[in-house]
Amino acid sequence: MSSNYLAGASALALAAGLMAPGQSHAQDSQPVTPSWAVQEVVVTARHTTYSTPVAASATRTDTPLIQVPQSVQVINRTLITEQDARTLTDALANVSGVIPTQTQEDLFIGPLVRGFPAEVYVDGLPLFGGNQQAADPTSLVGVDRIEVLKGPTATLYGGGLGTPLGGLINLESERPDAKFGGFVAVRGGSFSTWNPYGDLNVPLAPGVAARIAAEYQSNGSWIDEVKGSHWSIQPSLSFQLGPNTDLFVQGRFNHQDELEYSGLPASQALAGQLDRNAFPGAPIGQPHTANDSQMGTVILRHDFNDSLRLTLSGRYYNDSIAEYGSFIYPALYPPDPATPTVYPIVPLNMGTTTKEGTVDANLLAKANVLGGQHEFLFGVDYDHTDFSSIMAFVANTVGTIDLAHPTYNLAFGAPYPLGIQYPFDLAQIDSYQTISAYAQDQATYGRLHLTAALRYTQLAFVETGLVATKDTYNHLSPRIGATVDIVPGLAVYAGYATAFRAAFEFVGLTAPKPETSENIEAGLKVALKSAGLSGTIAVFQQTHDNVSTPDPNNPFLSVQTGQQRARGIEADFIWEPTPAFSLLANYAYTDAQVTKDNAIPIGEVLARVPRNSGRIAGRYRVLNGPAKGLSFGMGVTAVSSRQDTLPNTVVVPGNVLVDAQASYDFGRYTVAVSAVNLNGSRAYDPYEYLGFPVVMPTQPRSAYVTLKARF
Numbered sequence: 107m108s109s110n111y112l113a114g115a116s117a118l119a120l121a122a123g124l125m126a127p128g129q130s131h132a133q134d135s136q137p138v139t140p141s142w143a144v145q146e147v148v149v150t151a152r153h154t155t156y157s158t159p160v161a162a163s164a165t166r167t168d169t170p171l172i173q174v175p176q177s178v179q180v181i182n183r184t185l186i187t188e189q190d191a192r193t194l195t196d197a198l199a200n201v202s203g204v205i206p207t208q209t210q211e212d213l214f215i216g217p218l219v220r221g222f223p224a225e226v227y228v229d230g231l232p233l234f235g236g237n238q239q240a241a242d243p244t245s246l247v248g249v250d251r252i253e254v255l256k257g258p259t260a261t262l263y264g265g266g267l268g269t270p271l272g273g274l275i276n277l278e279s280e281r282p283d284a285k286f287g288g289f290v291a292v293r294g295g296s297f298s299t300w301n302p303y304g305d306l307n308v309p310l311a312p313g314v315a316a317r318i319a320a321e322y323q324s325n326g327s328w329i330d331e332v333k334g335s336h337w338s339i340q341p342s343l344s345f346q347l348g349p350n351t352d353l354f355v356q357g358r359f360n361h362q363d364e365l366e367y368s369g370l371p372a373s374q375a376l377a378g379q380l381d382r383n384a385f386p387g388a389p390i391g392q393p394h395t396a397n398d399s400q401m402g403t404v405i406l407r408h409d410f411n412d413s414l415r416l417t418l419s420g421r422y423y424n425d426s427i428a429e430y431g432s433f434i435y436p437a438l439y440p441p442d443p444a445t446p447t448v449y450p451i452v453p454l455n456m457g458t459t460t461k462e463g464t465v466d467a468n469l470l471a472k473a474n475v476l477g478g479q480h481e482f483l484f485g486v487d488y489d490h491t492d493f494s495s496i497m498a499f500v501a502n503t504v505g506t507i508d509l510a511h512p513t514y515n516l517a518f519g520a521p522y523p524l525g526i527q528y529p530f531d532l533a534q535i536d537s538y539q540t541i542s543a544y545a546q547d548q549a550t551y552g553r554l555h556l557t558a559a560l561r562y563t564q565l566a567f568v569e570t571g572l573v574a575t576k577d578t579y580n581h582l583s584p585r586i587g588a589t590v591d592i593v594p595g596l597a598v599y600a601g602y603a604t605a606f607r608a609a610f611e612f613v614g615l616t617a618p619k620p621e622t623s624e625n626i627e628a629g630l631k632v633a634l635k636s637a638g639l640s641g642t643i644a645v646f647q648q649t650h651d652n653v654s655t656p657d658p659n660n661p662f663l664s665v666q667t668g669q670q671r672a673r674g675i676e677a678d679f680i681w682e683p684t685p686a687f688s689l690l691a692n693y694a695y696t697d698a699q700v701t702k703d704n705a706i707p708i709g710e711v712l713a714r715v716p717r718n719s720g721r722i723a724g725r726y727r728v729l730n731g732p733a734k735g736l737s738f739g740m741g742v743t744a745v746s747s748r749q750d751t752l753p754n755t756v757v758v759p760g761n762v763l764v765d766a767q768a769s770y771d772f773g774r775y776t777v778a779v780s781a782v783n784l785n786g787s788r789a790y791d792p793y794e795y796l797g798f799p800v801v802m803p804t805q806p807r808s809a810y811v812t813l814k815a816r817f
Contacts, residue, residue: 156185156688156725157640157680159633163230163253163276165548165557166262167470167481172633173548173555175587175601177644179678181252183280185690188725188739190767190780190810192245192293192301194226194252198275199721199743201254202676202692205714208793208802210332210367215794219256220648221672221698221715222272222623228358229279229403231421232265234462234491247303248319248340250280256676257625257648258605261546261559261585262483266462266491266538268565268607269583271623271650279356282307282315282344288817295810296782297326298333313346327367328806330381331389331514334364350409358401363394368433369793369800370509371449372756376790379447380509382803387432388451388504388516399425413472420465427458432518433795438501447510450503455521457496464489468544476549483546483559493536498522534613535570546585553591557601560584565620567608575617581606595635600628609654614664621666623650632679641679648672649701655752656797658705668702670712686727693720700752711749714792716760718746725767735771740764750792755799761789763804769812776814783807 158180162168171178179201181191191197195206198217205218216223226233246252255274263270288306293299303321310316324335342356368387374380401423408416432453439450468485498521505516522528546559561583569575587601603625609618627646632639649671657663674696681689696719698712723741728734746760764785769778786807793802 155680155682155685156182156690157638157682158182158251159640161253163274163278164255164259165546166230166468166483166485167548169548170633171640171642172591172595172597172631173550173589175555175557175589175599176603177256177627177629177642177646177676177678179254179256179642181254183250185688186246186249186252188737188767188769189723189741189765190778190812194246194275194277197246197252198254199741200690200692200723202678202720203256203674203694203696204254204273204275205716208791210327210329210364210802211794217275218714219254219273219275220625220646220674220676221696221712222648222650222653222670224273224275225270227263227274227276228401229356229405229419230263230276231403231419231464231466232263232267232462232489233401233423234266234425234460234493245301245303245321245323245338246277247305247321247338248280250278252277256644257601257627257646258583258585258603258623261544261561261583261603262485264487264489264540264542264561264563265464266489266540268540268563268579268581268620269561269605271605271607271621272648279340279342280305280317280319281354282317282342284309284315289814290817291812291814293810293812296808297328299323299325299810301325315344317342317344328383328803328808329367329385330383330512331385332365332367334362334394336360336362352407354403354405356403358399358403360399361397363396365389365392366395366429366431367802368431368795369798369802370790371434371436372750372758372790372799372801374447374509375801375803376756376758381512382788382790384507384509384512385514386434386449386451386507386509388453388507388518389432389514390517392432392453392518393428393430393455393521395427395429395431397425397427399423415470416467417470418465418467421463423460423462423464425458425460427456429456429458430518430521431455431795432504432516434798435501436798439503445508448506448508450506451516452499452501452503453518453521454497454499455524456498457494457524459494460491462489462491478549478551480550481548483548484544486543487540488542489538489540491536491538493534493538495534496524497532498524498526498528499532500528532613533570537566537568538608539566540564555589555591555597557587558585563606565606565608569618577617579606579608579620581620581622589631595633597631598629599631602626609652609664609666612654612664612666614657614666615660616666618654619652619666621650621652621654623648638682638684639679641677644676646672646674646676655706658753665705667700667706668704670699671701672696672698672712672715674698686729687725689722689724691720691722694718706753710752710754713749713752713754714794716745716748718744718760720744723765736768737770738766738768740766748792750801751797751799756801758790758792758801761787761791761804763787763789774816776812776816778812778814779809780812781807781809 164174198206259274290304293301301323305319319340322337345353406418434449466487542563544561549556565579585603589599612618625648629644652666678692698715721743725739727737744762750756767780790801
């Protein structure tokens with residue numbers, strides 16, 4: 107350890123009056139290795155294994171996962187590539203207790219963690235609403251790893267809405283570096299998928315490097331009539347401004363368009379009465395729903411010495427969505443009992459814009475004080491978001507379609523003008539401004555590792571809608587936890603955390619109240635390097651108050667329930683006894699239900715959440731001999747039955763899906779194949795669309811081929 111570290115730590119301790127002049131840290135305990143030095147070890151390991159021993163998202167410091175008093179799982183680049191995970195939905199199957207958003211679903215339907223909505227961040231900064239589609243309308247090109255934090259993460263994270271209630275999914279971008287390299291690839295296969303993509307890193311000058319990741323995809327679908335495309339460009343620059351200062355600048359420009367799918371009537375689809383691939387709408391002339399987003403990110407880090415680091419982060423995010431849908435509406439237009447599979451079709455269109463600016467500044471200080479090793483983090487953040495969503499809906503039908511024997515001859519018609527007061531016109535115009543301050547202490551006393559944090563949030567909330575709201579909320583969010591090393595590589599932990607958030611996309615007949623959550627968990631963590639085994643077993647209970655759900659009596663409106671609770675057990679493990687073999691296994695038991703309410707029956711099960719779910723996936727790589735470069739893997743994902751809506755109306759049966767992959771590296775080239783639903787399951791998944799009980803058929807057996815050239 108350098109003398110700069112000792113001097114800096116001593117200065118902090120003396121300033122606080124916690125150490126007598128002349129007393130050295132060596133007399134108390136050994137100094138802590140700077141976390142940013144540990145990061146180098148992680149980068150090396152990431153290219154050859156699925157396990158990642160250190161992550162930054164849980165504490166905003168590079169902390170060994172075995173010392174974090176929370177369940178945190180990391181999906182690294184190796185796993186993403188070898189499983190041919192093209193979207194966030196694909197990748198999140200590798201984490202227990204996570205229910206990803208279907209990529210076709212309504213824009214603001216977020217992924218679930220432990221039964222409750224989670225938020226998606228990029229490089230530690232929020233995207234408004236935390237919705238998966240805003241961050242991931244494209245694939246995972248340019249993403250280095252995905253860190254999943256389970257439970258509230260209020261103390262260190264927050265945006266215009268407040269803080270993540272159910273969990274946080276943080277996408278960490280690949281950064282430019284000093285080595286020239288990259289690849290170009292093309293992927294094609296089922297449903298006319300055509301997908302060229304690439305990633306190029308170029309050193310421009312000493313201390314300056316550029317990187318650009320880009321992708322284009324056009325594809326059809328197993329759903330009749332549905333097709334779409336997307337593209338993404340992610341340029342970035344890194345500057346080494348001095349020996350202790352670096353600057354990262356990134357832009358992300360995304361576009362996605364697809365014919366919007368609204369789901370099949372759940373009861374009839376599950377009973378086998380409908381064509382499972384039917385499009386329940388008016389595809390002639392229906393414009394594609396289009397999502398265009400742009401964001402710029404700047405991150406500046408400066409090390410004053412080995413024990414003191416300043417990090418400044420900022421982002422501007424702009425998003426525009428033109429949405430066009432056609433769907434069944436049984437509440438107004440049920441089918442004739444004589445022809446129960448013939449449904450009237452109703453169109454709507456909606457325009458949504460979001461503009462968000464966010465800034466975070468934090469100071470990390472390391473010191474040996476109070477007899478232990480401490481990492482203090484002090485930070486402030488500011489976020490201002492303007493959100494506007496206007497729906498034009500007059501409840502007129504454009505004809506009927508027989509979903510058992512569909513003929514696609516219905517015209518969507520001219521979209522209704524936005525901003526006019528129709529009988530069912532729904533507009534939401536919001537402004538959120540968040541100012542927060544947070545503090546965290548990570549302390550180590552021998553085998554005991556303690557984490558304590560506190561966040562103060564002031565949220566100014568202005569909404570124009572059915573009920574105008576103008577209020578300012580002030581909230582304190584604490585977090586405490588501890589891990590104890592039983593033996594090297596084995597630890598027990600316990601933690602408590604809370605969160606606070608404005609009610610997002612709430613359109614109701616009463617003024618919204620802020621949502622809150624709290625989580626208690628305990629478990630066992632494993633990091634046995636000699637055995638190649640790492641993982642977590644967790645037991646948890648999480649409660650949410652004032653949760654927004656669809657109004658049972660008004661499908662386009664929302665109500666806030668009294669309380670919902672989830673409790674369960676989760677296990678996530680990776681076993682890699684040799685570099686040639688990786689095995690991932692996870693399992694979750696989740697009991698998620700309504701515990702207090704005046705509109706929804708007590709005991710109703712939360713929608714989309716299976717009681718039991720899990721995945722096992724393995725990969726074998728030939729490292730020597732004539733077959734060197736060959737590797738192959740297989741995965742099995744299983745979920746039990748799930749409720750389709752809340753209140754509960756339809757149970758969607760469980761299913762098992764098998765996937766497989768193989769690749770061959772020769773020189774600078776790779777040929778890879780992957781298969782989805784290899785077992786040919788004809789199951790359905792719960793689907794969210796305006797709160798109606800609808801489902802979507804799972805992707806049928808599909809295959810893809812990828813050709814890649816590295817340079």
